[in-house]
Amino acid sequence: MPNIDDALAVARTIMPILYIALNLNNPFIIGASAALLILEIVNIGRGFDVELTLVNMALTTLMNPIIGLILSAPLTMILDSALRRMNNRPWWTYAVALALAILAASLSLSPAHALALAIPLTYILALALSNWVLFNMVSVSLSTDGRLEAIAGAPLNYRLRVRLKPRLSCIARLTNGDNIEFEPSEFVINGEGEVKARARFQLGGVKRPRLRIMLTDARRLITVERTIRHPPIVVTPRIRAALEYAELMLGRRSAWGVGDVEEVKEYTPGDPVRRIYWKKTLKLGKIVVKVLKEAPEAVNIALVPYTSNEVTLDRLGEVVVLTIALALANGSRVLIHILDDEYKVVRVNVDDFKVKINDVLSSLTSLNVRLIGGVDAWGLFREVKAHRRLRLSNLTKPIIVIGEEAWVRDLCVYEEYSDIQCLTVRSR
DSSP states (O other): OOOHHHHHHHHHHHHHHHHHHHTTTOHHHHHHHHHHHHHHHHTTTTTOHHHHHHHHHHHHTTSOHHHHHHHHHHHHHHHHHHHHHHOOSOHHHHHHHHHHHHHHHHHHTOHHHHHHHHHHHHHHHHHHHHHHHHHHHSEEEEEOSSOEEEETTSOEEEEEEEEEESOOEEEEEEOOOSSEEEESSEEEEESEEEEEEEEOOSSOEEEOOEEEEEEEOTTSOOEEEEEEEOOOEEEEOHHHHHHHHHHHHHHTSOTTOSSOEEEEEEOOTTSOGGGBOHHHHHHHTSOEEEEEOOOOOEEEEEEOOEESSHHHHHHHHHHHHHHHHHHHHTTOEEEEEEOSSSOEEEEEOSTTHHHHHHHHHTTOEEOOOOOOSOTTTTOTTHHHHHHHHHHHHTSOSSEEEEEEHHHHGGGSSSGGGTTEEEEEEOOO
């Protein structure tokens, strides 16, 4: 069933016939109207409704001023319909065109002939001004479904709702930032609209980025830009998330720890409660604990604690925590050799994981530098690298080297270090 916009488009198409009927004594207008009728028919459905409406308005200035003034009212309605359907130009383009047409008509004909264009010009100006004032006064708010939480570096997908108060119908466009993208970036709001959002932050913290939102009226004549705060996003640092996962991993590990049960002994104060052998306790009527065989193997981890920036430090800490936790969960003892200026060794086991891992993580250092080209292009760190290789040569193999790629590359490329496994983090 055709709507009002379709009806107005059809009315504009046949308007030249009305021009001919009203100006039978003016051959020039009859010829111009016939040409306009052909132009209308040829361009049906091609998206030139606004332009053709303006041509119709220009033609009315050549008619009797009374006729032109009467026709300007329906043509203004037709112009409004065309603007709502397919306009892509700002208000001032139409205001300037109509103002110039009024000036030309006044100079070439008379001011009375220009009155036909005064109505649409006044309408455009009033519409643009009222919408501009309204959009600057409206309150814009953003909301989401519940609390937003993410892990640094991991994408967060959610729905973002935009509300306008008082309720307005308009077109909204959110500008993608470095950390948040919107799909679609442009959408219609009828008091409230919704858009899909995807956020990714490289560092932890509570994030409330500023968003730029453009509000455009339904006819796309004016656009008002507003800045608004995004609802808070709690971003967990990679290190913290890795620690939580590591504790969960080690907590689910065998209740009696590393190794096999060799024998049991009566419980004495100081024995870990988690090693109580409940089945034997109930059977013997006294509390006994498991005596374990220690796992003979040890994992040597050589940690180069320097990073070029805070993001890389967070990523390196994540790798360190998960590597140590995985080794402990597999029943290994872990020795962390921290290759810094002092060089120290941290022994980590399941029982003191929480304490010792903090000692390891506290050694990580962000230098806040930007790496350009080869890090050692001038040989500035040759002595430091030689010192590290000497340290590695004294360690029991195999060795896992962990560090930022730029700082550990030299430890992983030589044949004499073929029994070294490298876990590297690229600079971000």
